[in-house]
Amino acid sequence: MSPRFPHSVNRARRAVEAALDPEGLTLVACSGGADSLALAAAAAFHRARDSARVGAVVVDHQLHPESEQVTATTLAQLTRLGLTPVISVTASVDPDSGEGPEAAARTARYRGFAQAMAQTGATRILLAHTRDDQAEQVLLGLARGSGTRTLAGIPAVRGPFRRPLLGLTRADTEEICAHAQLDPWQDPTNADPRFLRSRVRTEILPYLEAQLSGSIRESLARTAQIAAEDAAYLEDEAKSRFARLLEDPGPQGELRMELQALLAAPPAIRRRVIALAVVAAGGSTPSFERLAAVEKLLAKTGSAGPIELEGGVLAHRGTRGSPDYAKLVIVPRLN
Structure with a gap:
């Protein structure tokens, strides 16, 4: 046999x-x-x-x-x-x-x-x-x-x-x-x-x-498969929203997005949009803690920043009287 x-x-x-x-x-x-x-x-x-x-x-x-x-x-x-x-x-x-x-x-x-x-x-x-x-x-x-x-x-x-x-x-x-x-x-x-x-x-x-x-x-392992499918969908939605929200870059490559438009996005999409902006500015994907700190800027209470993110990228909220008023600004790392 x-x-x-x-x-x-x-x-x-x-x-x-x-x-x-x-x-x-x-x-x-x-x-x-x-x-x-x-x-x-x-x-x-x-x-x-x-x-x-x-x-x-x-x-x-x-x-x-x-x-x-x-x-x-x-x-x-x-x-x-x-x-x-x-x-x-x-x-x-x-x-x-x-x-x-x-x-x-x-x-x-x-x-x-x-x-x-x-x-x-x-x-x-x-x-x-x-x-x-x-x-x-x-x-x-x-x-x-x-x-x-x-x-x-x-x-x-x-x-x-x-x-x-x-x-x-x-x-x-x-x-x-x-x-x-x-x-x-x-x-x-x-x-x-x-x-x-x-x-x-x-x-x-x-x-x-x-x-x-x-x-x-x-x-x-089954949880991983389900989460992967969910994550792929959310990331595609975030990329689409990011493309719509992103304004023309500033003279130093600054990335700007309207605060109200960001606040209108569901949290799962909003955090991904912010992360995409950080990566687009030359940083690396931010931690949950750093993303939460950036989200606090959107509420227009407390500090306007800047907040340092992974890769040396900075984020701040445009203050009243500045051309960036009511916008989230992501500033690339300046070498």
């Missing part, structure tokens, strides 16, 4: 097929863990059928004593799967960036992806986030008191990046690796309680499963 063919293998292959670039080179980002090796195995199936060009990139963060060996072992397994080209890039993590260790590693990793795309001419990169990662991301968003966009979790598509395994579980990827006779690396940081995400993975989610619902991960 032939060994059982896991249903997870076909699910992964179908999901990956839709994520591959039919015209250009797609790279699988692989850490050597079960999730990314399973993704590589699914992509290699299509490479073997000559239905797509698929290679792989291993980003070595140099954060573990064994990172060089892990990279070498991962490259060998990717080559055995038949992916080509298979390359590695070194990512230098800046410990003084002020981002925190996890965020600094992510920044370095994406620099590595950009380097790999430039080196190979790849047009897409596949990332191996699973439904478990999605559940963890939603919980982290709830803990931080974030809005709909953060609760939407990890996007399936963003720029050149595709995440085809968001519908599969970590148990699925382990099953796929076993079927493909791959030897995944167990990253010790995944169980390190110093990292919040690791505590969510190893302590909080198991506790919620035991005390609340065994299907909590699926429920959180």
Whole structure:
């Protein structure tokens, strides 16, 4: 009797097929863990059928004593799967960036992806986030008191990046690796309680499963899907309203919008419009606290500002007697 063919293998292959670039080179980002090796195995199936060009990139963060060996072992397994080209890039993590260790590693990793795309001419990169990662991301968003966009979790598509395994579980990827006779690396940081995400993975989610619902991960992932659809609609509405409210820029690139028109917008749209203005002025997406501070300017009581926002952008309310009276003014950072 032939060994059982896991249903997870076909699910992964179908999901990956839709994520591959039919015209250009797609790279699988692989850490050597079960999730990314399973993704590589699914992509290699299509490479073997000559239905797509698929290679792989291993980003070595140099954060573990064994990172060089892990990279070498991962490259060998990717080559055995038949992916080509298979390359590695070194990512230098800046410990003084002020981002925190996890965020600094992510920044370095994406620099590595950009380097790999430039080196190979790849047009897409596949990332191996699973439904478990999605559940963890939603919980982290709830803990931080974030809005709909953060609760939407990890996007399936963003720029050149595709995440085809968001519908599969970590148990699925382990099953796929076993079927493909791959030897995944167990990253010790995944169980390190110093990292919040690791505590969510190893302590909080198991506790919620035991005390609340065994299907909590699926429920959180479904919440992310619903929130993503809601966020997309609200953002489209906000972009349309922003285009209507925005006046011609001032001599220093100042952005102006009528206070009354902003106040007439529903809060969910108004905050997004203000955030769009901040980004348009060269800043970054403001926090909820900074947005709330800007909203207080609209009431024409108390201070007229300025309020400093992310990226050095300033916001103030035009005062009586000024040409900006009854307007919210967003001033770009002056270098």
